[in-house]
Amino acid sequence: MTKPVSMTVEAGLAAEQALLAAVCAGEQEYGLLFWQPNDQALVMPRRLSRLPAFQTASQVSADAGWPVLLRETGGEPVPQSNATVNIALVYAPPRSEGDQNRIETGYLRLCQPICDLLIELGGDASVGEIDGAFCDGRYNVNLNGRKMVGTAQRWRQSGGRPVGLVHGALLLDNDREELIAAVNRFNEVCGLQQRVRADSHIALHEAFAAPDAISRLDTLYRQMLASFLPV
Amino acid sequence: MIHTLTMPKWGLSMTEGRIDVWLKQPGDRVEKGEEVLDVETDKISSSVEAPFSGVLRRVLALSDETLPVGALLGIVVEGEATEAEIDAVIERFNAGFVSSAAEAEASGPTAQKAEIGGRLLRYLDLGEGGTPLVLVHGFGGDLNNWLFNQPALATERRVIALDLPGHGESGKHLQSADAQELSQAVLALLDHLKLDRVHLAGHSMGGLVSLTVAAQAPERVASLTLIASAGLGPDINGDYLQGFADATNRNALKPQLTQLFSDPALVTRQMLEDMLKFKRLEGVDQALRQLNQQLFEGGRQTIDLRGGVGRQPSLVIWGSDDAIIPATHAEGLPAQVEILPGQGHMVQLEAAERVNQLVNTFLKSLP
Numbered sequence: 001m002t003k004p005v006s007m008t009v010e011a012g013l014a015a016e017q018a019l020l021a022a023v024c025a026g027e028q029e030y031g032l033l034f035w036q037p038n039d040q041a042l043v044m045p046r047r048l049s050r051l052p053a054f055q056t057a058s059q060v061s062a063d064a065g066w067p068v069l070l071r072e073t074g075g076e077p078v079p080q081s082n083a084t085v086n087i088a089l090v091y092a093p094p095r096s097e098g099d100q101n102r103i104e105t106g107y108l109r110l111c112q113p114i115c116d117l118l119i120e121l122g123g124d125a126s127v128g129e130i131d132g133a134f135c136d137g138r139y140n141v142n143l144n145g146r147k148m149v150g151t152a153q154r155w156r157q158s159g160g161r162p163v164g165l166v167h168g169a170l171l172l173d174n175d176r177e178e179l180i181a182a183v184n185r186f187n188e189v190c191g192l193q194q195r196v197r198a199d200s201h202i203a204l205h206e207a208f209a210a211p212d213a214i215s216r217l218d219t220l221y222r223q224m225l226a227s228f229l230p231v
Numbered sequence: 232m233i234h235t236l237t238m239p240k241w242g243l244s245m246t247e248g249r250i251d252v253w254l255k256q257p258g259d260r261v262e263k264g265e266e267v268l269d270v271e272t273d274k275i276s277s278s279v280e281a282p283f284s285g286v287l288r289r290v291l292a293l294s295d296e297t298l299p300v301g302a303l304l305g306i307v308v309e310g311e312a313t314e315a316e317i318d319a320v321i322e323r324f325n326a327g328f329v330s331s332a333a334e335a336e337a338s339g340p341t342a343q344k345a346e347i348g349g350r351l352l353r354y355l356d357l358g359e360g361g362t363p364l365v366l367v368h369g370f371g372g373d374l375n376n377w378l379f380n381q382p383a384l385a386t387e388r389r390v391i392a393l394d395l396p397g398h399g400e401s402g403k404h405l406q407s408a409d410a411q412e413l414s415q416a417v418l419a420l421l422d423h424l425k426l427d428r429v430h431l432a433g434h435s436m437g438g439l440v441s442l443t444v445a446a447q448a449p450e451r452v453a454s455l456t457l458i459a460s461a462g463l464g465p466d467i468n469g470d471y472l473q474g475f476a477d478a479t480n481r482n483a484l485k486p487q488l489t490q491l492f493s494d495p496a497l498v499t500r501q502m503l504e505d506m507l508k509f510k511r512l513e514g515v516d517q518a519l520r521q522l523n524q525q526l527f528e529g530g531r532q533t534i535d536l537r538g539g540v541g542r543q544p545s546l547v548i549w550g551s552d553d554a555i556i557p558a559t560h561a562e563g564l565p566a567q568v569e570i571l572p573g574q575g576h577m578v579q580l581e582a583a584e585r586v587n588q589l590v591n592t593f594l595k596s597l598p
Binding site: 126127129 | 241245249251252264266271272274275276277278280294295479480504508511512513515516
């Protein structure tokens with residue numbers, strides 16, 4: 001049974017970048033990694049580090065037990081803890097696909113297996129924005145109308161071909177109140193407008209026991225990758 | 232040789248990007264394919280690579296600056312170039328540069344969204360002059376169902392296509408989810424656009440909606456064009472409606488969509504992906520189920536508006552091989568009836584040229 005690899009948030013982010021580098025270098029055809037933090041941190045895009053109050057907000061966050069880490073993908077602050085499982089999908093699209101739908105297709109490839117899993121479990125799966133969710137976006141995966149998975153992408157060029165890291169942060173266990181507090185605390189001190197709400201989110205285990213969820217996702221992703229890559 | 236480095240376009244929905252960080256500085260050597268800077272767009276971060284080798288001589292966009300696709304980011308020089316020569320290239324580029332958003336605006340209107348009658352409605356407004364024509368799509372469709380019709384019809388007059396509530400990019404929440412609610416949305420759009428009187432063309436459920444508008448506000452409807460219309464008889468392919476509403480993946484959806492066309496090859500992978508993407512949006516599933524229950528309960532059409540046909544000049548178009556609503560519903564109607572041999576339910580897409588010709592001729596014949 002596939003289990004997510006347990007590691008620190010910093011090590012997890014580094015492992016994702018290493019996976020991206022390995023596919024870029026041609027060392028492997030694709031990468032698929034499930035990892036679960038054994039510590040906690042507030043992870044955000046590099047651009048936020050240029051805000052005037054960033055240092056102060058980072059200190060306040062760290063003092064509250066949420067050290068700040070910077071990541072390579074866009075978006076907003078995202079809390080990472082043992083309650084979350086990260087999915088990193090790395091691949092180079094076949095040249096035949098062209099470039100115009102690369103981003104949309106990337107999100108579809110990440111979201112479709114999760115939606116399929118939720119439907120198998122008997123849930124109401126959808127993709128779209130959810131008001132009041134942290135790091136909200138058009139490609140959240142939602143369960144019963146609440147955000148369960150946040151998504152982002154990082155693309156690099158490798159010998160003229162694009163290689164993408166498509167990332168999903170899946171809320172597994174109900175730690176919503178604490179996660180929300182961490183985001184709102186940072187946003188407030190940093191002078192960011194956004195305030196997020198616990199009731200905009202849902203954890204997978206709140207709705208389903210789903211002990212084999214990660215194993216099933218692993219299978220679904222590998223089937224999906226096999227449909228368009230020479231794996 | 233002076234090369235320009237511009238904001239790339241990574242996806243259909245990308246119109247602008249924000250500079251994150253320059254990985255190279257002015258004076259640095261860059262090799263073809265090497266990463267020069269990082270750009271972010273909502274939740275995507277990507278490196279921009281040098282399409283050529285040379286020296287990065289100018290950086291023209293700063294960190295955190297947001298620029299449209301195609302905008303000038305930097306200058307890479309292969310060999311020698313004076314500062315004056317570089318200045319001239321930049322000046323020429325900026326003088327000729329029109330952002331894709333501005334280009335789209337110049338080349339014609341894009342779909343607009345407005346808060347109308349208490350809900351968000353999306354509509355596309357093309358052409359000008361004459362009594363306007365309003366196009367109303369069917370169950371599970373959107374304004375793109377008129378992709379091959381609207382531009383051709385708009386050469387003669389103003390033509391407006393909308394996304395009905397619960398569909399496309401309009402608001403998804405429905406209350407009564409009946410023909411009245413949908414027709415009220417059409418009338419609210421007419422009010423918003425200050426249109427007193429229009430021609431209506433409806434496809435499938437959109438025909439039923441058009442008939443309902445004509446019943447509710449006959450003085451505002453100059454003519455009716457009903458294409459494979461609902462509301463003209465009891466029969467409907469209930470298995471299709473249920474199957475379409477239930478389908479959650481490509482394998483389940485494909486056999487449903489192929490029933491819409493006489494040529495199943497027209498159901499492309501992209502069409503399936505787009506439809507699944509739509510069906511997964513918040514509120515869509517509920518809206519489709521509500522409409523199905525209200526309008527087509529038990530696999531039968533619950534509303535008969537045959538008596539409304541003919542009060543305004545009416546054109547009825549049907550594909551002879553329609554597998555969703557039988558063409559026999561066109562029999563005996565007080566209207567100009569055109570049955571197109573070998574065509575299926577999406578006749579306005581499959582036989583677009585013929586349908587456009589019929590509609591244009593019909594509308595021109597009216598006083």
